[in-house]
Each structure stands twice: as C-alpha cells, then as structure tokens.
Amino acid sequence: MSNNIVENLKKEIDNFSLQLKIEKVGKVMEVFDGIVKVSGLSDIKSSEMVTFPNGEMGVALNIEEDVVGIIVLGDFSKIKEGDEVKATGRILEIPVSDSILGRVVNAMGVPIDGKGVIKATKTYPIEKVAPGVVTRQSVSEPVATGIKAIDAIIPVGRGQRELIIGDRQTGKTAIVIDAILNQKGQNMICVYVSIGQKDSKLRKLGARLEAGGAMVYTVIVSAGASEPASMSYIAPYSGVAIAEYFMDQGKDVLIIYDDLSKHAVAYREISLLLRRPPGREAYPGDVFYLHSRLLERACRRNEKYGGGSITAFPIIETQAGDISAYIPTNVISITDGQIFLEADLFYKGIRPAVNVGSSVSRVGSSAQIKAMKKVAGTLKLDLAQFRELEAFSQFGSDLDDSTKKQLERGKRAVEVLKQLQYAPVKTEHQVVTLYALTKGFMDDVPVEKIKEFEAGLIDYSERNAKVFYKEIVEFKMWTEKGEEQLKKAIADFKSSFNK
Amino acid sequence: MATISNNDIARAIFSLSKGKSHSELSVVLNKVAKFLFRRRLLSKSTEILSRLSQIINQEEGRTVAKISSVEKLDHKTKTHLEQALKKRYSTKEVILVENLDQKLLGGLKIEVNDEVIDFSIKNRVGKLQEYLTRQI
Numbered sequence A: 001m002s003n004n005i006v007e008n009l010k011k012e013i014d015n016f017s018l019q020l021k022i023e024k025v026g027k028v029m030e031v032f033d034g035i036v037k038v039s040g041l042s043d044i045k046s047s048e049m050v051t052f053p054n055g056e057m058g059v060a061l062n063i064e065e066d067v068v069g070i071i072v073l074g075d076f077s078k079i080k081e082g083d084e085v086k087a088t089g090r091i092l093e094i095p096v097s098d099s100i101l102g103r104v105v106n107a108m109g110v111p112i113d114g115k116g117v118i119k120a121t122k123t124y125p126i127e128k129v130a131p132g133v134v135t136r137q138s139v140s141e142p143v144a145t146g147i148k149a150i151d152a153i154i155p156v157g158r159g160q161r162e163l164i165i166g167d168r169q170t171g172k173t174a175i176v177i178d179a180i181l182n183q184k185g186q187n188m189i190c191v192y193v194s195i196g197q198k199d200s201k202l203r204k205l206g207a208r209l210e211a212g213g214a215m216v217y218t219v220i221v222s223a224g225a226s227e228p229a230s231m232s233y234i235a236p237y238s239g240v241a242i243a244e245y246f247m248d249q250g251k252d253v254l255i256i257y258d259d260l261s262k263h264a265v266a267y268r269e270i271s272l273l274l275r276r277p278p279g280r281e282a283y284p285g286d287v288f289y290l291h292s293r294l295l296e297r298a299c300r301r302n303e304k305y306g307g308g309s310i311t312a313f314p315i316i317e318t319q320a321g322d323i324s325a326y327i328p329t330n331v332i333s334i335t336d337g338q339i340f341l342e343a344d345l346f347y348k349g350i351r352p353a354v355n356v357g358s359s360v361s362r363v364g365s366s367a368q369i370k371a372m373k374k375v376a377g378t379l380k381l382d383l384a385q386f387r388e389l390e391a392f393s394q395f396g397s398d399l400d401d402s403t404k405k406q407l408e409r410g411k412r413a414v415e416v417l418k419q420l421q422y423a424p425v426k427t428e429h430q431v432v433t434l435y436a437l438t439k440g441f442m443d444d445v446p447v448e449k450i451k452e453f454e455a456g457l458i459d460y461s462e463r464n465a466k467v468f469y470k471e472i473v474e475f476k477m478w479t480e481k482g483e484e485q486l487k488k489a490i491a492d493f494k495s496s497f498n499k
Numbered sequence B: 001m002a003t004i005s006n007n008d009i010a011r012a013i014f015s016l017s018k019g020k021s022h023s024e025l026s027v028v029l030n031k032v033a034k035f036l037f038r039r040r041l042l043s044k045s046t047e048i049l050s051r052l053s054q055i056i057n058q059e060e061g062r063t064v065a066k067i068s069s070v071e072k073l074d075h076k077t078k079t080h081l082e083q084a085l086k087k088r089y090s091t092k093e094v095i096l097v098e099n100l101d102q103k104l105l106g107g108l109k110i111e112v113n114d115e116v117i118d119f120s121i122k123n124r125v126g127k128l129q130e131y132l133t134r135q136i
Helices: A001-014 A148-153 A170-183 A201-210 A229-247 A262-271 A287-297 A328-336 A343-348 A372-378 A381-393 A401-417 A427-438 A447-464 A466-476 A482-499 B004-018 B023-037 B042-059 B075-089 B121-131
Strands: A024-034 A035-039 A049-050 A057-063 A069-074 A084-091 A093-096 A104-106 A122-125 A163-166 A188-195 A218-223 A254-260 A309-317 A339-342 B062-067 B093-100 B108-112 B114-120
Touching: A001 B121, A024 A093, A035 A084, A035 A093, A057 A254, A057 B121, A069 A381, A093 A229, A122 A229, A148 A381, A148 A401, A148 A427, A163 A170, A163 A262, A163 A328, A170 A188, A170 A201, A170 A339, A188 A201, A188 A229, A201 A218, A218 A229, A218 B108, A229 A254, A229 A262, A229 A287, A229 A309, A262 A287, A262 A309, A262 A328, A287 A309, A287 A328, A287 A482, A309 A328, A339 A343, A339 A447, A372 A381, A372 A427, A381 A427, A401 A427, A401 A447, A427 A447, A427 A466, A447 A466, A447 A482, A447 B093, B004 B023, B004 B042, B023 B042, B075 B093, B075 B108
Parallel strands: A104 A218, A163 A309, A163 A339, A188 A218, A188 A254, A254 A309, B062 B093
Antiparallel strands: A024 A035, A024 A084, A024 B114, A035 A069, A049 A057, A049 A084, A057 A069, A093 A122, B062 B108, B108 B114
16 A cells, blocks of 8 residues: 555656746735735736746736835735745636536636536636637527516517626516526526625525536626625626636526625725726726626627627616626626616515516527517517506596506416516426416406416416427417417316316 | 836936036936935835946846855856856846855755846755645
8 A cells, every 4th residue: 555655656757747837926015905016027928827836826907117006815914025926927717618517617617616626628718819700609598497477478589698787685686596597408508707705695595506506507706795895896807708718619698697796896996006097987097998898708609709708697686776887887887788677676576676678688589489579579578568557546546447457467467477486497387377368368357366376377288289399389479270279278277277 | 196116216327326426426326316205205215226336237248146055166166157148137247246155955046137047956846846836
C-alpha cells in the first residue's frame, strides 16, 4: 500500500515539467472594501485575473497610468500593503463541463453544495462579445412556462429576453421556479443565477427544484448576500458563460437572473469605490451597457452556426411599482417584453399577479403554437376591456346585456388565469381550458366553480378527445376534426357537470 | 479636476531639471519641494522619486536589476547575467543590485521593473506543490 503511494508520487513528480516564465508583478498600495490599488503590472489587460499571495483571485477593472484598480473575488481581509500581486495573463474565466448540471456553484464556478469537485473539461471567458447578426435567427419556438397567463397572453420564445418586473413579494421568483419545473422533458437546460439573495431562500429554492425533479437539468449560480459585491457583479456573466457552453453544443438554455436590480447595486458599489464618476441615482455612466451586453448574449443561433438558444428571464424589483426608475426603464428597453406583476392584484388573490395590460411580449407571438394562437388570440383584448368595464360598472347597475355578458366572461377569464404555485399546466391542457372559456362554454358556470370545472374538463377531455390531444401534442396541429371532437367532449362534460 | 499622477510629476521634474547647471538645479528642486508641500503631495514623495529614477534610467539607457540569491554571486555569473539582461532589455548598461535571501533555498530571482524571472528553488517547490495538489 505505502509502496503504491510512493510509486504514484514518483510517477507524478516525473510527469511534472516546470516551465519558468517571466511574470508581471505589482505591489499593493491600498486595500479597502474589497478594492485593491496596485502599482506596477504595466501590461495588464482589462478584466485580467491576478493572484494575491494568500491565493485569492482578483480582476483588474481600472487601468490607470500609475495604478491598477482591482476587485478582489473573495476574502480581502488578509491582503496587506506591499503584497506582491501577479498577473496571470488570462481574462476572467470559469471552468465548465456537462457535470455542472444539478450543481450549485459560486460566481467563480466553484461548487458550494458539498457534493465534491466538478471535473472541468473547458474554461469559458465570462465576458464575451454577443453573437453577431449573421449567426442568429428569429424566435420561432415556444418556451412553455406552464403558466396560463404567460403562455396564452405574453408568450415567450426560445432566444427571447423577457423581463419579469414587480415589487417585492409579488411572486417574481415563483414564476421562474414554475417555468424551470415545467421544462421537464422539454429539452431545455436551466441556469438560475441568484444575485445577492439570502442563502435560506436559495436553499429553499434548491430543495423545491430537487423535489420537482428539475435539478437534473438545472445549474444554480449563487452570489449570496454575505459575499462581496465583486461576486454579485460577475455572477450573471458566469451564468451566461455556463449557458453558452451548453448553447455551443446546440442545446436550448433558459437563464434566469434573480435579480438585476441587486446586480446594478453591486456594480454601483464597486464603481463608487473605484472612484468612477456617479451619474443618475449614483449609478455609473456605463450601467446601461452593464445590462445590455449581458442580455444581448441571449440569442437563437441559426442551424449553420450549430443552433441552440439562450432564453433570458431577467428579474427587476421595483420600489412601490415605480417602473420609471433608472434601472427598470433601462432593462425594459433592452428586453423583448416584460411581465409586470402588481402588488394590488396579488393581494386581491389574483395569482400569478400578472398585469395583462402593462405586460407585453414583442417577439413571442411568432413562437406560439397554432392551437394556442387560435384560442388565446382575443384574450388579452377581452381582459383589457373587462378591466375598463369593471371600473365603469361600479357607478351603476343599468348595464346592457352585451356589457353584462362581457363582464361575466371577464370574471371567468380572471378565474381561469389564476394558478397555484408549483403547479405548471401543460400546453394542451391550457388550450382546452382557454377554448372552453373563449367559446363561451364557461359563461353559465358559477365563478366559484370554475376551478372545479376546469379540473374536471381536463380529466374528461383527456379520455374523450384523444384525436385532439394527439394532434396538439405530437403534431402541434389544429384541425377541424380535432376541434369538433373537443367541442363535443366539452359539451358532454358540461351536461354531466351541471347535473 | 483631473488628478495629477505620480508619473506626471516625475516627468515634469525630469523635464525641468534636464540640462540645468548646479545652481539652476537647486532653484528648481527648491520650487519642486515647495510645490509638493503646497499640493500636499509630500506623502507620495517616495513613489514620485522611484518614478523619477525610473525615468532617468530609461533616458540614460540604464536598467536596474535586483538579483536575489542565497549566496553571493561570483564574478563569472554576474558578467553572464549582465550580458543576458542587456540583450533582453536592449539597454546600454545593467546595474545589478544584489540581495541575499535565505528563504529562496537556492537558485536566483531576477526583478527588473515590474517583471520577475524566478529561478529559485522556493518557486519550483511551490509550483510542484500546486501540481501535486491540483484537483483531478
């Protein structure tokens, strides 16, 4: 046994070849709040990694004539004045491999879930220029989130960037968890980037995904609230680097940035400490570029360039519903649409609290399947009209029949779009429910019985409209024959339900 | 207001004192000292002086190399080193500053400006340790 160890050690030492090279070094002049000012390091590049004597890594951000401003990625308490800083010649990169799936890693790609090391096959730079126009193709395949309000009214396509925006505690994270859970069997890899979140929240989220069987296709990148701002700053870029690794294999990836408001705050902290001039709300001048270069990396590649896509769900937390603040307006203008969650709706019990009027998907409709397009085409307009009429009807009861009908339909639509957390609905089931709603089959069902009706209908139609289901699930088709069968199934179910 | 870098100040001092006679130089240096005092830059004087000596060396085609070793270097090694460094840095003159450091365990460590060429045993052992303890 001991002989074996000695032999192995000998072999390892024989294999070791030392290539001495000229190293560029600098000396620490100042250390404060995670920032290190270094003299020397004459040929350093922007975003180049440096090493400190205690083994910590840093990234060069400010390159000036005399000094280099470096952010420390880790514990800076042991770095002292006069310490030697070595340039590595490498731009900030993280290790990636297929075995990263199902793991929780920090912003440097180091596992923090206690499940051992991840054997890396490659390293990917965290900063990369977004794919060019030639390599892209337009969005045409849907991302099924399993949330009726989103899939029907604000559809998202593969390669799209859809912002989720709302106040605290309005269910932003709940939506993305449901979306991740619903990707099971959808040929999608999910990357959840947690920025400045509480560790307890992350633990809960991880357990939820594990219980739902979603961790096998998910990676969690975490920069916790207790970690330095530098980690929060690089975490989304690390996440997208992991996503790009899978996209380069032609896979579809869904990446969630939870949330970019905290990311902007972390960047503001770093920028102010680096003495960069503050602008509006004390954010630095390049805060728009901070997010635009990140979100531009979400794309759908054409077949010639290997296919694959990155769909991004950035999250922004607003203060008292103010979407006209600096960061929300920036990110709204960068993304291809937004899902606006409202605290008032949330407290009214309308969950997910999606404000259909303010939410929009600019490119997603072309990715919607034909059946969904057919049944949900007028839903957004109907709901918007319902909200208008609802406010108007408060003033009097003398309403004409068509208005009353519209109000009743609207109430049922709101009820249908309500959904429990962690209960994503399959697309085909959504189509059935929305068909029954828009064709007026639910008009005489009492509002409080809508949920019961919906559950029963799905169960009944699955058994009695097999042709319809086959067409939708397998061929993504909508035929008259299928529609007839569905119509009959709904009518049959309704007659038994009314009894 | 744009801040003046140490390099800017060192360059200015060099330009002002270049080609000046002894008496003129003392006036210039006096004014420089007053300027540093007025602008509260005296705390940065060490850094400014080191920049200044770098500029002077550069202008005069001199390179200062700090050589660290465990034992004193013999004449032959020094000449050999001088030749090699002259060639590498394309300079007229190389000034070797010797430094004895027992922690190196053996070998040499050459420091020129912000470049380090580390042939010491300590560095090799460190690299071997990194190699043997790497994550597989």
